[in-house]
Amino acid sequence: MTARLLDGRQTAAAIRAEVAAQVERRRQQGLPPPGLAAVLVGDNPASQVYVRNKHKACQQVGMASWVHQLPADISQERLLDFLQELNADPRVHGILVQLPLPRHIDEFAVQQAVLPSKDVDGFHPENAGLLALGRPRFYPCTPHGVLQLLWRAGYDTLGKEVVIVGRSNIVGKPLALMLLQKRTAQNPAGGEATVTVVHTRSRDLPALCRRAEILVVAAGVPGIITAEMVAPGAIVVDVGIHSVEGRLVGDVHPQVAQIAAALSPVPGGVGPMTIAMLLVNTLQAAEHIDSRGSASELFPRSFRLGL
Numbered sequence: 001m002t003a004r005l006l007d008g009r010q011t012a013a014a015i016r017a018e019v020a021a022q023v024e025r026r027r028q029q030g031l032p033p034p035g036l037a038a039v040l041v042g043d044n045p046a047s048q049v050y051v052r053n054k055h056k057a058c059q060q061v062g063m064a065s066w067v068h069q070l071p072a073d074i075s076q077e078r079l080l081d082f083l084q085e086l087n088a089d090p091r092v093h094g095i096l097v098q099l100p101l102p103r104h105i106d107e108f109a110v111q112q113a114v115l116p117s118k119d120v121d122g123f124h125p126e127n128a129g130l131l132a133l134g135r136p137r138f139y140p141c142t143p144h145g146v147l148q149l150l151w152r153a154g155y156d157t158l159g160k161e162v163v164i165v166g167r168s169n170i171v172g173k174p175l176a177l178m179l180l181q182k183r184t185a186q187n188p189a190g191g192e193a194t195v196t197v198v199h200t201r202s203r204d205l206p207a208l209c210r211r212a213e214i215l216v217v218a219a220g221v222p223g224i225i226t227a228e229m230v231a232p233g234a235i236v237v238d239v240g241i242h243s244v245e246g247r248l249v250g251d252v253h254p255q256v257a258q259i260a261a262a263l264s265p266v267p268g269g270v271g272p273m274t275i276a277m278l279l280v281n282t283l284q285a286a287e288h289i290d291s292r293g294s295a296s297e298l299f300p301r302s303f304r305l306g307l
């Protein structure tokens with residue numbers, strides 16, 4: 001038996017089509033296209049691929065997109081000034097500063113400099129706090145992509161034993177919060193799961209992982225999850241992505257496909273979903289700015305994506 005494939009490319013394409021329809025509806029109403037500004041500092045080759053993919057995805061759905069390539073040695077002060085310009089630009093509804101940043105730049109300072117209402121990554125402390133309190137403004141793209149991939153494949157997390165491997169601010173932590181929340185019309189990406197977050201310091205990682213009905217792996221270590229760490233019939237979502245000897249691999253060892261009931265692969269799983277959810281957030285940012293007249297207000301409703 002080999003696992004059912006959770007096809008992130010196909011699911012992301014379906015979400016892009018939903019977003020494209022909303023962008024077209026806006027156009028017919030005479031509204032400007034949602035606009036995303038991506039900021040890339042330095043020339044990390046992986047970051048260049050991701051930012052290019054985001055730019056292509058924006059164009060595909062009819063959004064405006066700008067890629068700002070800044071030199072690796074730009075000062076933090078200049079970068080923060082540049083972000084203020086994007087904050088003030090009415091054509092820009094969403095701002096994304098690609099991570100990782102060069103070492104001389106304080107990531108937290110940069111995340112705080114993005115206007116919270118344009119923070120389509122959901123990394124600003126105000127947005128992280130709102131998510132933690134059950135009042136999400138933007139769902140962080142990768143965790144939301146994981147939940148959408150599961151939901152659209154027919155897997156409900158309600159009451160399930162979900163184990164998350166990894167405790168990062170961009171995946172593990174926000175995903176845990178989303179999985180705990182109730183699913184409501186205002187909060188459609190809730191989970192109501194029993195959530196366990198494990199990490200490299202956890203005692204007996206294999207036993208903890210084997211408890212999972214749904215195992216989400218965002219550890220950042222190639223192949224760390226092997227077949228004996230997975231319960232037969234589990235659903236496994238691989239969030240890791242690494243270039244190893246010229247090939248893309250995830251955190252989940254290929255032998256897991258023989259044990260799991262379903263598996264989200266790398267590439268072709270969470271990566272394309274992350275980009276699709278970025279488009280959703282950019283659309284949401286544009287919608288609320290238009291409908292409320294103010295970019296700084298709390299968004300009153302979530303963009304629901306057919307849930």
Ligand SMILES: Nc1nc(=O)c2c([nH]1)NC[C@@H]1CN(c3ccc(C(=O)N[C@@H](CCC(=O)O)C(=O)O)cc3)C=[N+]21
Nearest residue numbers: 049050053097098099100121141267268269271272274
């Ligand atoms: N501010 C910020 N926001 C992010 O969302 C963000 C970031 N920084 N830094 C890096 C991570 C990583 N990330 C990916 C996005 C798409 C793919 C993706 O499209 N992957 C394709 C393969 C792409 C390839 O060919 O290399 C796939 O998995 O099929 C992967 C990884 C977004 N991130």
